[in-house]
Amino acid sequence: MAIHDLNSFLSEYFQTKNCLIEENIDGKMVIQLTEEMDRELMNRPFYWHYIKKIGRQGEPMKLSMITNPYKKDEQGEWIHFGSPRLHQILNKLKQGERLTKLFEVIHTAEKTPLYPWLITNIKVSYSGRYKKDEILSMGLQLVNGRMVVDAMDKLQKIPLEKSISDYCFTMSPIIKLQSGFKRIQDTITTYIENQEHNWAKDSFEVWNEEKKTLTHFYEDNLEHKRYMQELEDLKKRYQPTIQIKVINGGIFYLKDNSLH
Structure with a gap:
């Protein structure tokens, strides 16, 4: 149910941003950034201002990230809960991507219904003598109430766009957004209560x-x-304290059986 390391989270994050993952082996990841992500993360405003001024094509940087603690002395940024780079990414998510809306890409000539899914990525922080964080990804279908775990992993296999495909139409949600969040929160609370503490x-x-x-x-x-x-x-x-914080979320309109 939980993502116990950061590798999957970072991989999903950069793939959703259309960045190329050039290497992802044993906790070491090399990412070729897009121009948009270079501007977001690399703090090079003067470079991009100059490039655009002279009419040239800029060269986005590559990021080398290490999440395997046994490799943290190798070349690259050592990423862990509390590292500045991770905080930067999470803050960007909070600022601009708390809730998005996307549609599954469907190539059809027949009328096809798309069902609304509320999908949220949530950080659970355990704090006491030691500290631990988990990232949970939950999905709830807002028509029939079906819930799936590891939703972002499953969503990665589905092509998505900001506009709805031709001949497709959206089903109206029966479960309101607030009630959906409450169901997800209750599920996570039950998950936490059933753990050894x-x-x-x-x-x-x-x-x-x-x-x-x-x-x-x-x-x-x-x-x-x-x-x-x-x-x-x-x-x-x-x-001892436990905090639950929503990283980001979205409404995704998908075919009936796209998320299993």
Whole structure:
């Protein structure tokens, strides 16, 4: 259900941006950027301004990304949860791609219905003594309520366009968008609740031990301002929390059985 590493997420992201993945082996990826993505990610406004001014064709850069921790010393950008490049990509998604609408490309001469799917990519962050992130991709058909997991993986195999194909028409959703998001959220909540949470138990144990040590140190002055501050710092460091955040999503109009 979950994507436990970043390789799949990055590969899907750049493919949806029409970038060429020149290499993707064992956690090392080389991406040939398009001009649009070079402008988005590489911070070269003066280069592109100059190229356009002289009427030449610009040369988009290549990105080498490494998600395999055993290869992080090799040539390329070491990408992990918290790395600046990943934050940049996620921020771009938040800014401009929170919700998109695309249609499956259909070559037909007959009237063909397309069904609305709500598809969302969601980050689940576990925070305590240790930190962990998962990226989940969920799809919900807004007519019959069918739900699929790893939706983006399945969507990669389907040709999509911003305009609807000839002879195709859209089916009206029965499930409202807000209700659809709620169903997806409930599914993810159930998924989280069914997991083992030894990480949280471990965090509580360490937190309590650290509080005992701190209290013993300040036992004669538990009202001390520094004691209260350090107690709050321990809470921020060790209190187990789970956050769910939508990265992006979209409405995709697809043939009846396109997502299995």
